Amino acid sequence: MFEKKHVLSMREFSREEIDSVLDLASFLEPYARGKKSDMLAGKILALLFFEPSTRTRMSFETAMKRLGGAVINLGPAEGSSISKGESLADTVRVIGGYADALVIRHPKEGSARLASQFSPVPVLNAGDGAGHHPTQTLLDLYTIKKEQGHIDDLSVALVGDLKYGRTVHSLAYALSLYGADITLVSPPSLRMPEAIRSDLFSKGTSVRETNDLSVVVNSVDVLYMTRIQRERFPDPQEYNKVARCYRLTPESLVNARKNLIIMHPLPRVDEISPAVDGTPHARYFQQSFYGVTVRMALLKMLIGGGA
Ligand code: NCD
Secondary structure, eight states: OOOOSOBOOGGGOOHHHHHHHHHHHHHHHHHHTTOOOOTTTTOEEEEEESSOOSHHHHHHHHHHHHTTOEEEEOOOGGGSGGGGTOOHHHHHHHHTTTOSEEEEEESSTTHHHHHHHHOSSOEEEEEETTSOOHHHHHHHHHHHHHHHSOOTTOEEEEESOTTTOHHHHHHHHHHHTTTOEEEEEOOGGGOOOHHHHHHHHHTTOEEEEESOHHHHGGGOSEEEEOOOOGGGOSOHHHHHHHTTOOOBOTGGGTTSOTTOEEEOOSOOSSSBOGGGGGSTTBOHHHHHHHHHHHHHHHHHHHHSSOO
């Protein structure tokens, strides 16, 4: 059962709600591969992206169009009334009158929630600063389920920039609902924020922390790599200290579990050598494809008359 108006944070999802999204996504996967549909015919989705995006923006657009809907795009902020000083609240009120749902990505934490307070139609958070990225987490969970057969009780390592990376903030929380055993791998200066760690502890999740990836690689089922979020560092010197701190190569994987899958929300910088792409562990390109499937499910549930 899914009765949400907005998709703002994974904290607002129960395990049952997540499972209902994943089940519908599974049903819709053939449509993501091109099967014809008019499930969302007559519906309009508005895209408001105030930060760069390739996958999130284009997979939402693809999801909508493959289900027969249409998309309108705010485009770069310089080309809109935002450049005249219009507030986010007013922008959202206006565009909410044109579209059936809004997808918003913004550099400020809390902006999607703010938008939801003014929008007459559902708001989907496509990333708010270093805050949350719930639609990415749902496609991450879908990938894990498809590629490992289940989510429960897996051993998962979240690797890289755990401080500024919003995908890992949302994913860590969701994994705790499935009894995952979580290893947090980051340089000391980029540890998972205290608020999220305490959420995990309060759910009784088994959490280990380390900065050494080499040992962890051999003892997990899922390696979730992330990019160091250069644009969020107040000081470029600090970025330079941690840039290129982790890099997976085929050699680093020789003792990995057979069933290990490597995921990455993308874009990658140099955390994964392109030579890893041809190993049986790589799943990041499948993962980005599943973004279409899972976003179809969310759109259908929010504006297409339910599951
Ligand atoms: C991520 C993001 O924007 O948070 N990208 C994405 O949505 N696939 C990860 C990143 O930018 O590093």
